[in-house]
Amino acid sequence: MRVRLVDAYGRQATDLRVSLTDRCNLRCGYCMPPEGLDWLPKPSLLTDDEVLRLVRIGVETLGITEVRYTGGEPLLRRGLPEIVARTTALSPRPEVSLTTNGIGLAKLARPLKDAGLDRVNVSLDTLDRDTFKTLAHRDRLADVLAGLEAAAAAGLTPVKVNAVLLRGVNEHEAVPLLRYCLDRGYELRFIEQMPLDAQHGWTRENMITADETLALLSERFELEPEPSELRGSAPAQAFVVEGARIGIIASVTRPFCGACDRVRLTADGQIRNCLFAREESNLRDAMRAGISDEEIAGRWAASVTAKLPGHGINDPAFLQPDRPMSAIGG
Numbered sequence: 001m002r003v004r005l006v007d008a009y010g011r012q013a014t015d016l017r018v019s020l021t022d023r024c025n026l027r028c029g030y031c032m033p034p035e036g037l038d039w040l041p042k043p044s045l046l047t048d049d050e051v052l053r054l055v056r057i058g059v060e061t062l063g064i065t066e067v068r069y070t071g072g073e074p075l076l077r078r079g080l081p082e083i084v085a086r087t088t089a090l091s092p093r094p095e096v097s098l099t100t101n102g103i104g105l106a107k108l109a110r111p112l113k114d115a116g117l118d119r120v121n122v123s124l125d126t127l128d129r130d131t132f133k134t135l136a137h138r139d140r141l142a143d144v145l146a147g148l149e150a151a152a153a154a155g156l157t158p159v160k161v162n163a164v165l166l167r168g169v170n171e172h173e174a175v176p177l178l179r180y181c182l183d184r185g186y187e188l189r190f191i192e193q194m195p196l197d198a199q200h201g202w203t204r205e206n207m208i209t210a211d212e213t214l215a216l217l218s219e220r221f222e223l224e225p226e227p228s229e230l231r232g233s234a235p236a237q238a239f240v241v242e243g244a245r246i247g248i249i250a251s252v253t254r255p256f257c258g259a260c261d262r263v264r265l266t267a268d269g270q271i272r273n274c275l276f277a278r279e280e281s282n283l284r285d286a287m288r289a290g291i292s293d294e295e296i297a298g299r300w301a302a303s304v305t306a307k308l309p310g311h312g313i314n315d316p317a318f319l320q321p322d323r324p325m326s327a328i329g330g
Contacts, residue, residue: 003297004063005263007273007307013263015066016058016094018051019329020077021267026101027137028125030164031325032198034137040327044268046284048079052086054265054283054296059090061297066095070329072267075104081115088116097121099162103140105147109154120151121160121189126170127180135169148186158187158245165190165208174216182244189236189247194275195313198324210237210250217241232259257310263300264329271300272328273307276321 005013027034046054058064067087074080087096095118102122109120124144126132132141151159161181165171174190181188190213195202217223223239223246231237235256236247250256264272269284281303283296312318321328 002063003061003301005301005304007304009258009307009309011258011260011307012063013261013273013304014063015068015262016055016064017068017070017262017264017329018055019070019072019265019267019327020051020074020080020083021045021072022327023076024071024073024101024326025076025103025138026073026140028123028135029137029199030166030193030202037198037324037326040268044284046267046269048083050269050284050287051083051265053287053293054269055087056090057293057297057300059092059094061293062300064094065092066097068097068099070099072326072329073101073103074098075100075108080108081111084112084117085115099123100147102144102147102151104143106143106150109147109150109156113154113156117156119158119160120156121162122148122151123162123164124148124177125163125165126173127176128170128173131170131173135166148184152185157185159185160187160189163188163190164193165213166193167206167208171208171212171216174213175220178217178221178241178246181246182242185244187245187247189249191249192252194251194325195318195320198326200320202320204252207252209253210248211253213248251311252313255310255313263304266323266327266329271303273304274311275328276311276313277308278319278321279306 022040027036055067084096087094096116097119098117099121125135129141133139148159163177165174178188192210193202193207221241223241226238226240236249238245238247266272270280270282272280281299283299286299287296
């Protein structure tokens with residue numbers, strides 16, 4: 001049986017984001033409080049075999065062509081290289097990538113590349129050690145930078161760097177961050193801060209918009225927009241700077257919901273048809289109850305069919321999802 005993950009508005013989900021854990025070794029304020037969160041109990045988490053069964057169904061039956069492993073922090077998941085190796089062995093082979101904070105990547109970049117990982121996205125909001133400690137409540141900037149270097153050396157390219165600018169904290173680093181990435185061949189992407197923090201403390205006033213980011217960068221760089229027809233379903237609007245690509249993801253001020261091709265699987269086995277969904281489809285319990293691959297595919301497809309036309313952040317009635325980003329998976 002072949003099924004496609006098509007919603008009521010004709011959008012097909014081909015990009016699967018899989019959270020391997022809700023745990024993280026940083027405490028970035030736009031995600032969680034300094035003291036951390038109550039982590040999901042271990043029995044509720046999908047086992048490696050359960051993760052890979054669902055990924056296999058997604059790829060072989062539902063038309064998934066890209067698998068992105070996320071968290072929390074996915075490098076905390078034991079057996080990650082084996083999970084990647086089993087994913088890249090699927091037929092048809094999906095593109096397999098990883099979103100990480102980079103801590104531990106210096107040791108794992110080569111094993112992950114050998115397992116078949118195609119590329120990485122690494123979060124880096126600042127180049128200043130003190131600012132990093134303020135943002136993440138951990139003194140780990142050197143580990144992140146070492147992880148980036150290891151990823152590039154291992155061939156996990158293009159190495160993409162994700163940066164979030166916060167008003168009064170690090171917006172002055174827009175230019176230095178771009179200079180740093182251009183000099184090293186990394187592809188930088190600025191992402192508007194989204195209302196996905198556990199504290200529900202997000203405000204528009206603290207968010208640096210895409211237009212503000214462009215203005216900051218334009219003071220020092222000449223940015224040439226790529227033709228819009230090249231964007232497709234990519235979340236980032238791309239620009240060429242000194243012959244290299246950078247991206248700006250305006251999730252709040254210029255939503256790209258109409259071209260969205262993503263679906264998410266949480267670490268405890270819930271399908272989310274949108275990052276901001278307030279309803280989930282529980283595949284874990286159904287799978288543990290013994291249902292067939294065909295039945296799982298049907299439930300998954302039904303969840304995607306119910307996807308709303310947009311995330312609704314700009315609607316006065318918008319409600320932030322109960323789960324924070326660390327428990328959803330980017």
